[in-house]
Amino acid sequence: MSLCRCFGFLLFVLHSLPGTTGHSVVVNISQPIVAIVGEDTILPCHLDPAVDPASTTLEWSRPDQGHRFVHVRHEGEDALTDQNPSYKGRTSVSNNTLKQGDVSLKLSRVELSDNGTYRCYIPKLNKESFISLAVGDMPPPAHKIVLVVAIPIMILSLIVVCLTCDKRADDAEGSGSRRCREYCSDCPECCLKTCNYCCEICMELPSIIT
Incomplete structure (x- = not known):
């Protein structure tokens, strides 16, 4: 009898783990990302476990800039109609890493105005993560x-x-x-x-x- 109870408790624990419930979680990054003006940088955001990118909406935004998005990806395609103009042509999400749960944002040609806090949000899962970006001037040659x-x-x-x-x-x-x-x-x-x-x-x- 005690053996059955132990086995049942073990199943309960395994079922309660994030990776076995079928519901992904967003892995938070506590350290700020440091970037230099003019260079490219990556704002990390990961889902664990991964989800099918074709059936998921990914929203990158800045809470201090209202409703305009930094980057949106919907059902496997970029949806940039409501993108903040200052980020036009400078954002991308890698197709190769989406299936592994990597929904990180690549920000090209970093500007001083990019300094701030970014939000990685998955509406379907109601999961979000915040990443701070600290931008510095280009050091002299x-x-x-x-x-x-x-x-x-x-x-x-x-x-x-x-x-x-x-x-x-x-x-x-x-x-x-x-x-x-x-x-x-x-x-x-x-x-x-x-x-x-x-x-x-x-x-x-x-x-x-x-």
């Missing part, structure tokens, strides 16, 4: 990041080089003037005005004279 970092370093390096050159030039001017006066006593004005050039000439004078 890698070469721009390199330039932003490299340019200030280059400018700073140039400033250091210029300051160093000025100091060396001042030292060379004083040293060159003395050398010019040693070898070119008759052209002191030249040494004072164009010291570097004059020094180059004056430094060659001894070898020329000798």
